Amino acid sequence: MDFNRSGLMLLCVLLPAMVIAPTASAQVGAPWGELHPDAEIVTAPVEVDGRVLFRVRGVTSFPAEARAAAIVARIESFASDPTAEAAVVQVTDSSTHSTISVGEKPLMTLFDADARVEQTEREDLAIANSERISAAIADYRRERTPEVLRKHAVEAAAALAALALVVTAVVWLTGRLHDLLAKRFRSRVGGLEIRSFEIVRAERIWAALRAAVSGLRFLAVAAAVFASLDFVLGGFPWTRAFARDLTTVVVRPLKTMGEAFVGYFPDLVFLVILALIVRFFLRLIRLFFGAVARGAVSLEDFEREWAWPTYKIVRFAVLTFAVIVAYPYIPGSDSDAFKGISLLVGLVVSLGSSSAIANLVAGLMITYRRAFKLGDRVMIGDVIGDVIDIHAQVTHLRTLKNEEVTIANSQILNGHVVNYSSLAAEKGLIVHSRVGIGYETPWRQVEALLLMAVARTPGLLAEPPPFVLYGELGDFCVSYEINAHCREAHAVPRLHAQLQRNILDVFNEYAVQIMTPNYEADTTVAKVVDRANWYAAPAEPEPAALSKESAQPSVGHHQRGIHENRC
Numbered sequence: 147m148d149f150n151r152s153g154l155m156l157l158c159v160l161l162p163a164m165v166i167a168p169t170a171s172a173q174v175g176a177p178w179g180e181l182h183p184d185a186e187i188v189t190a191p192v193e194v195d196g197r198v199l200f201r202v203r204g205v206t207s208f209p210a211e212a213r214a215a216a217i218v219a220r221i222e223s224f225a226s227d228p229t230a231e232a233a234v235v236q237v238t239d240s241s242t243h244s245t246i247s248v249g250e251k252p253l254m255t256l257f258d259a260d261a262r263v264e265q266t267e268r269e270d271l272a273i274a275n276s277e278r279i280s281a282a283i284a285d286y287r288r289e290r291t292p293e294v295l296r297k298h299a300v301e302a303a304a305a306l307a308a309l310a311l312v313v314t315a316v317v318w319l320t321g322r323l324h325d326l327l328a329k330r331f332r333s334r335v336g337g338l339e340i341r342s343f344e345i346v347r348a349e350r351i352w353a354a355l356r357a358a359v360s361g362l363r364f365l366a367v368a369a370a371v372f373a374s375l376d377f378v379l380g381g382f383p384w385t386r387a388f389a390r391d392l393t394t395v396v397v398r399p400l401k402t403m404g405e406a407f408v409g410y411f412p413d414l415v416f417l418v419i420l421a422l423i424v425r426f427f428l429r430l431i432r433l434f435f436g437a438v439a440r441g442a443v444s445l446e447d448f449e450r451e452w453a454w455p456t457y458k459i460v461r462f463a464v465l466t467f468a469v470i471v472a473y474p475y476i477p478g479s480d481s482d483a484f485k486g487i488s489l490l491v492g493l494v495v496s497l498g499s500s501s502a503i504a505n506l507v508a509g510l511m512i513t514y515r516r517a518f519k520l521g522d523r524v525m526i527g528d529v530i531g532d533v534i535d536i537h538a539q540v541t542h543l544r545t546l547k548n549e550e551v552t553i554a555n556s557q558i559l560n561g562h563v564v565n566y567s568s569l570a571a572e573k574g575l576i577v578h579s580r581v582g583i584g585y586e587t588p589w590r591q592v593e594a595l596l597l598m599a600v601a602r603t604p605g606l607l608a609e610p611p612p613f614v615l616y617g618e619l620g621d622f623c624v625s626y627e628i629n630a631h632c633r634e635a636h637a638v639p640r641l642h643a644q645l646q647r648n649i650l651d652v653f654n655e656y657a658v659q660i661m662t663p664n665y666e667a668d669t670t671v672a673k674v675v676d677r678a679n680w681y682a683a684p685a686e687p688e689p690a691a692l693s694k695e696s697a698q699p700s701v702g703h704h705q706r707g708i709h710e711n712r713c
Contacts, residue, residue: 187203188203188209189203189204189210189263190202190204190209190210190211190213190214191214192214192221193214193218193387194218194221194222194225194282195286195289195386195387196385196386196387196388196390197282197285197386199275199279199282202217202254202260203259203260203263217253220252220254221279221282221286222286224248224251224253225283225287234248234280235248235253235276235279235280236248236276237269237272237273237276239268239269239272242257242258243256243257243258244256244268244272246275246279253279254275254279256271256272256275289383295382298382301377302377302381305374305377305378306378308374309370309371312370313370313371316363316366316367316370317367320359320362320366323359323362324356327355327359375389375392376392376393379392406477413475413477414477416475417472420468421468424464424468428464431460431461431464432457432461435453435456435457435460436453438450438453439451439453449516451516451519451520452513455510458538459510501554501556504556505538505539505555505556506538506555508558508559509541509555512536512541512555512558512559517563517565518533518567518568519533519536520533520534520536521567522565522566522567522635523565523567523636524543524564524565524566524567525563525564525566526541526543526557526558526564527557527561529543529545529551530546531543531544531545531546531549532636534550538555539554539555540555541553541555541558546639566635566638567636570633570634570635571633574632575631575632575633575638576629576630577606577630577632577638577641577642578627578629578630579627579628579646579649580625580626580627580628580662581625581628581649581653581660581662582620582624582625582626582660582662583623583624583626583658583661584622584624584659584661585622587658589616589624591656591658592614592624592626593614593626595649595652595653595656595658596612596614596626596649596652597612597614597628598648598652599645599648599651599652600612600628600645600648602651602652603641603644603645603648604644605632605637605641605644606631606641607630607631607632610631612628612629612630612631613629614627614628614629615627615629622661623661623662628649630645655677
């Protein structure tokens with residue numbers, strides 16, 4: 147009975163042990179056993195004084211960073227112990243692991259899983275790591291000796307002095323280069339501005355040169371400072387890690403850009419070739435339309451003034467096609483960021499370009515409908531002026547008062563345009579003026595006086611002959627309208643004023659009273675000016691030659707004016 151009781155107790159103790167033992171064994175072996183085929187093996191560097199000796203792996207319970215830090219701590223503890231004598235690093239192999247130790251102090255343990263990461267045998271990996279550890283311990287102690295530290299201090303001081311000299315030399319040389327550019331090239335840049343019709347302004351070119359010199363100075367100084375810091379920090383074991391990090395921060399982006407450039411180089415070559423082809427094709431198109439604009443090449447039913455607007459349309463179509471072809475070859479065009487920016491730009495353009503597109507289409511329609519051209523005198527809405535510029539979006543007018551007015555092309559297309567210049571050269575433009583004359587004056591005399599005033603006005607044509615129209619028969623006077631042709635639209639204001647002056651002179655000469663603009667009752671003295679008072683002070687008599695010339699009709703050019711008087 148006692149035996150049975152003892153056996154039962156032993157069984158109760160052994161059963162939990164049998165269950166726990168395999169689990170514990172698995173935990174010991176699992177960290178360095180096989181990982182899942184899809185699992186990523188994480189490694190960490192074992193780094194002493196800024197130098198990476200090797201890398202080790204880890205598991206969940208003992209991460210690679212913690213394992214590497216523990217190994218580094220053991221190596222530095224032994225290397226920094228002044229009482230520990232130099233000893234040979236030893237490797238002890240067993241069936242499951244290899245131990246690297248110095249004397250009686252173990253530094254690290256390697257398992258078969260570590261060897262599989264490096265794709266080598268565990269024993270060979272242990273020997274290689276032991277040699278690196280031995281060299282690291284020797285370097286650790288040697289670099290902290292007073293002789294080596296003094297040597298590095300002298301080298302650091304020399305490097306800083308060299309840095310000061312280099313920076314001074316760079317600043318002096320770039321200053322001299324700036325002065326040389328200022329003396330030799332600024333006058334030439336000004337000449338370039340004159341020859342290029344202000345396409346490139348001299349101040350902008352000079353600012354670009356100054357920016358280039360400043361950029362060169364910055365790059366040279368930055369390179370010198372980086373090289374000096376890397377040398378100084380790399381000479382001392384305590385700061386060597388900072389030197390390596392600094393190099394990584396500066397060099398890694400450059401390396402990444404270089405690798406990206408090499409990767410995209412074939413695409414860049416394609417883009418360059420495409421740009422050259424498009425540029426050559428655009429130059430051919432420009433030469434062709436330039437010949438059309440000069441009249442060297444004529445096309446049936448194609449006006450010469452259409453040449454440059456058509457060239458702009460063709461150029462836009464060619465550039466659009468080139469962008470579509472080049473888009474897949476642009477570096478980063480397949481990235482999500484690039485696609486997002488493209489979508490945003492497209493959305494902004496679609497939302498904000500409705501009026502711009504309307505003006506653009508209106509500009510094209512205005513061009514091809516030949517509503518007006520540069521130099522024409524037109525009336526758009528209530529604005530009269532000369533067309534000085536026609537853009538895709540707007541048209542610029544210079545008014546008679548020398549004011550520049552900008553009108554949207556869509557507004558022009560939706561309104562009406564009066565072109566004074568289009569028919570003036572061929573059929574002439576009519577200048578007219580109205581006067582009100584009393585019923586007591588014969589209408590034949592009034593007609594003769596008005597025609598005489600036209601004959602005295604230089605610029606008004608004798609052919610087609612001027613004519614008089616009759617307006618309303620008012621309560622106190624008859625409204626007469628004199629009409630005469632001219633060939634120059636831009637001279638209409640001057641011709642109209644001169645015609646008005648001559649009408650006053652002629653009616654005064656023949657003592658015919660002009661009743662307009664208002665008439666209330668007859669006066670005892672006729673409202674005329676005697677010839678003797680024509681040049682009352684401060685007016686001065688006109689030269690006799692000019693008086694004779696003004697009495698003859700002459701041929702001028704064209705426009706239309708409006709002057710209206712009422713009884």
